[in-house]
Amino acid sequence: MSDKKAKYQKVAYYPGCALEGTGHAYNRSTKAVGKELGLDLHEIKNWNCCGAMEVKNIDPKLQTYLSARNMQLAQDQGFDTVMAPCNGCYHNLKKAEYDLEHDDASKEVNGRLSAKAGHGSYEPGGVETIHALDWIKHTVGEDGIRDRVKNSLSGLKIANYYGCMYTRPRHIFPEKDQGPDTESTSEPHFMDDILEAAGAENVDFPLKTACCGGAHTLSDSDMSTKLVLNILQAAEASGADVIATECPTCHSGLEMHQVRAEKTLGVKTSVKIMYFTQLLGVAMGMKPKKVGVHENVSDSVPMLKEKGVL
Amino acid sequence: MTGFADLEADLDALAGGQADPANAAAVLLSIGEQVLETWLDAHGKQPTADKKEGFRLLALHRQAAKGDPSFNACRETCRELVYYFNLISLDPTHDDAGKRVVMASMIARHLLLFISGKLQEAELGEFCCASKPLRAAGG
Numbered sequence: 001m002s003d004k005k006a007k008y009q010k011v012a013y014y015p016g017c018a019l020e021g022t023g024h025a026y027n028r029s030t031k032a033v034g035k036e037l038g039l040d041l042h043e044i045k046n047w048n049c050c051g052a053m054e055v056k057n058i059d060p061k062l063q064t065y066l067s068a069r070n071m072q073l074a075q076d077q078g079f080d081t082v083m084a085p086c087n088g089c090y091h092n093l094k095k096a097e098y099d100l101e102h103d104d105a106s107k108e109v110n111g112r113l114s115a116k117a118g119h120g121s122y123e124p125g126g127v128e129t130i131h132a133l134d135w136i137k138h139t140v141g142e143d144g145i146r147d148r149v150k151n152s153l154s155g156l157k158i159a160n161y162y163g164c165m166y167t168r169p170r171h172i173f174p175e176k177d178q179g180p181d182t183e184s185t186s187e188p189h190f191m192d193d194i195l196e197a198a199g200a201e202n203v204d205f206p207l208k209t210a211c212c213g214g215a216h217t218l219s220d221s222d223m224s225t226k227l228v229l230n231i232l233q234a235a236e237a238s239g240a241d242v243i244a245t246e247c248p249t250c251h252s253g254l255e256m257h258q259v260r261a262e263k264t265l266g267v268k269t270s271v272k273i274m275y276f277t278q279l280l281g282v283a284m285g286m287k288p289k290k291v292g293v294h295e296n297v298s299d300s301v302p303m304l305k306e307k308g309v310l
Numbered sequence: 311m312t313g314f315a316d317l318e319a320d321l322d323a324l325a326g327g328q329a330d331p332a333n334a335a336a337v338l339l340s341i342g343e344q345v346l347e348t349w350l351d352a353h354g355k356q357p358t359a360d361k362k363e364g365f366r367l368l369a370l371h372r373q374a375a376k377g378d379p380s381f382n383a384c385r386e387t388c389r390e391l392v393y394y395f396n397l398i399s400l401d402p403t404h405d406d407a408g409k410r411v412v413m414a415s416m417i418a419r420h421l422l423l424f425i426s427g428k429l430q431e432a433e434l435g436e437f438c439c440a441s442k443p444l445r446a447a448g449g
Contacts, residue, residue: 210386
């Protein structure tokens, strides 16, 4: 058993705020799939917001502290690995890890705020932060998934959409681009690998790491709608039936702006949007409701039936 | 310098995939370059004439990303545009050439939308025309 396979069997789970709200289906499906795969997931007790975009834009060092507190909590609760399925949370925890190691001012602010709050100050290296894709890829892997598939995704064409925060900036992800079996920052493939093992056909999708306009969604909705519409149309032009997502912000943006594009621009697209954990769960024989498919904006069940997955 | 509205119109014209593939690929690459030139101009920088890995688009991206890591959010978009340029140019009579032009036009459109959003965010321009400093200078 590889080091990662053993290490990631039991992880601290950091769902983050989005997974309690608009991304609830991702929370539900991640937990359900983890349980089905026999992986041990423990939600961090008393976790807080990672600082997301709002705090980071105003005070980046406060965001570093907020993210560091979650890693400190995980460590205090006996874990060496934090699994964050949300790209924003994953990115922010990785960034905090990097900043605390390389930026004295960040370290000073984190130490001061931790003391004021009355808890230990997180030291870099205390825990390892991973994404849900790392978790499944390194524990169960493609062979393990193939063994568990009951409803093959065969016949389903998928455009895997990673968004822009999963791989950028490259310097906060030192474990990526390290050769075979590691993730690529220029051409990410972990989601492709996992869903292909579940029987899906991945289409060539050139916008897999392009910006979805999530940061603009409140300040400039029209720009977000145009960016999303272009992604949806590119997925359709690639022949995809469904876009697989691994980020709640991207996912809700794609779904909401798909509706908005039809209403405001009069352009209808029919490609479905599902979390990769939902697709994986369905492939493993779980009921769509168990992985929260009914919580998505668009109804994917008819398409899954039409493709023979259900 | 061509405004973003005109560039978008050029993209619309190519989006049907009916244009001559080799010519369309060159036009799309040029649109990408003009988008990045606009960004650099808006920041008071002289767009480079250099090439990186044989492409000016990649050199322009590297110039724009210097000191602005968030600009790397369009790095792969630029590289995909170059990839599709190569794909189309190396075999313009391929059965899928028309489809490839359509996809390349979507990639170029994403670059345009992303940069125009960043210009707006930086209060340096409008979606449909040149940048604020250029207008302020009477350009």
